[in-house]
Amino acid sequence: MSTKQTVIAVALSIAANSTFVMHATATERNVEKTRAEVIAEMVQAHKDGLMNVSDAEYPRILAAASNKTRAEVIAEMVQARKDGLMNVPDAEYPRIPEAASNKTRAEVIAEMVQAHNDGLMVLSDTEYPRMQLLPHK
Known part of the structure; x- marks a missing residue:
């Protein structure tokens, strides 16, 4: 062999x-x-x-037992959102509080039209060539 x-x-x-x-x-x-x-x-x-x-x-997240009611969880979430503790998406960051205004919508539009006509507003590609903005009725 x-x-x-x-x-x-x-x-x-x-x-x-x-x-x-x-x-x-x-x-x-x-x-x-x-x-x-x-x-x-x-x-x-x-x-x-x-x-x-x-x-x-993956990963499998097993259900967790809770001692709170749905209403309690929602109330906690609302409070956390008010306190700024919730994660904020990039589209909403930084969160800017709403500014209080004493002007009506018509007054703001009139100011915008005037600023545009005075050349104080920056034009974008969609507004080229420069056009006069007409008041909104």
């Missing part, structure tokens, strides 16, 4: 023995389960939230 054939025979022998040992060990521990048992365990794990089904569900 050549060296190559000896090495192959030893490798096959080791592989066969290790497969037999793994099977024997599983049988000794009574780990073998029927297909129905495995499926039942999988279904139960899925119901318990222990099984990741897709990337969209």
Whole structure:
């Protein structure tokens, strides 16, 4: 027998023995389960939230028990928003408080028209070429 054939025979022998040992060990521990048992365990794990089904569900956030009513939670959220403790989206940051005005809408529009006609307002690309702004009626 050549060296190559000896090495192959030893490798096959080791592989066969290790497969037999793994099977024997599983049988000794009574780990073998029927297909129905495995499926039942999988279904139960899925119901318990222990099984990741897709990337969209990762990480799985389990429901937390709460001692507060919905009304209490909403009241806390409203108060936190008033206190400025809530996260603010980039589109709303920095949050600028509304300015109090003593002018009517018509007065503000009239001032804007006058400033535009006097050339004090910066024109954008959509207003090129320069046009006179007519009062809104």
